[in-house]
Amino acid sequence: MNANLSPLDRLRIERLVWSLDQQLYDLPRASRISTRREVRTNLTDAAREVGVSQAIRNVGSSRELAEGYLTARFGDGPRHSxxxxxxxxxxxxxxxxxxxxxxxxxxxxxxxxxxxxxxxxxxxxxxxxxxxxxxxxxxxxxxxxxxxxxxxxxxxxxxxxxxxxxxxxxxxxxxxxx
Structure with missing residues (x-):
């Protein structure tokens, strides 16, 4: 794939990143920010290798990704809200x-x-x-x-x-x- 991403591709990545961020409000602010940066960087790198559509498909939905981060942080089971x-x-x-x-x-x-x-x-x-x-x-x-x-x-x-x-x-x- 080409090394440069179009503005539309960057917007698609940002949409997923901010959708994920909205579901991570139980995490502390600093942790949410670092998670946003990590996901954005990983998606941008993957998009340059396999394309934006495939990179977003590989990540899955933002809900599943958020659940993974919250489970890693707080464990399985009911959490505070x-x-x-x-x-x-x-x-x-x-x-x-x-x-x-x-x-x-x-x-x-x-x-x-x-x-x-x-x-x-x-x-x-x-x-x-x-x-x-x-x-x-x-x-x-x-x-x-x-x-x-x-x-x-x-x-x-x-x-x-x-x-x-x-x-x-x-x-x-x-x-x-x-």
Whole structure:
């Protein structure tokens, strides 16, 4: 084959390299960068010898290649997933915040429904351990409130759930099976 690769050939190699990189996010950054460079160099050398199409066919899919790198690094079996942990945490935070906010607003609506021109200070203890106390100040029916944030149990459940869903204990080298 000729020694020079066309821009289209280089783009085909880059597409495979970046597709592989997207599947290696469980690896540390430096390791991902070195893997990218290694695969790019090997593919370029192989493309010069046998052609780009054959070199890419010989490598296989980026998914299989990524699985090989991850298995070499972490071994067979289930691995930790930062993506799963992040998705769980963001979703759980959104749903928990929504639920606890509705509780705070429901109490305020209850006071307003009982007395549309309420004036004074009211307090609600919140869901014990899950939510802090809420203090409502009513002035002629208009309301402001302070409090109602996450309690210690909410933070603990979010942390434990994130670790459990993402299997983050597997990210610690001491807990990984060799």
């Amino acid at each position: 930062w993506l799963a942990a992040g998705v769980f945490l963001m979703t759980a935070m959104l749903l928990t915040t929504s639920f606890l906010t509705e509780i705070v607003l429901a109490y305020a609506r209850g006071v307003s429904d009982a007395d549309p021109h309420a004036t004074g200070t009211f307090s609600y203890d919140g869901l014990r351990y899950f939510q802090t106390q809420v203090t409502y100040t009513f002035t002629d029916g208009s309301e402001t409130h302070v409090g109602g944030s996450f309690g210690i149990a909410t933070w603990v459940l979010l942390l434990v759930g994130t670790i459990f869903v993402g299997r983050l204990w597997r990210a610690i080298p001491a807990f990984r099976q060799r």
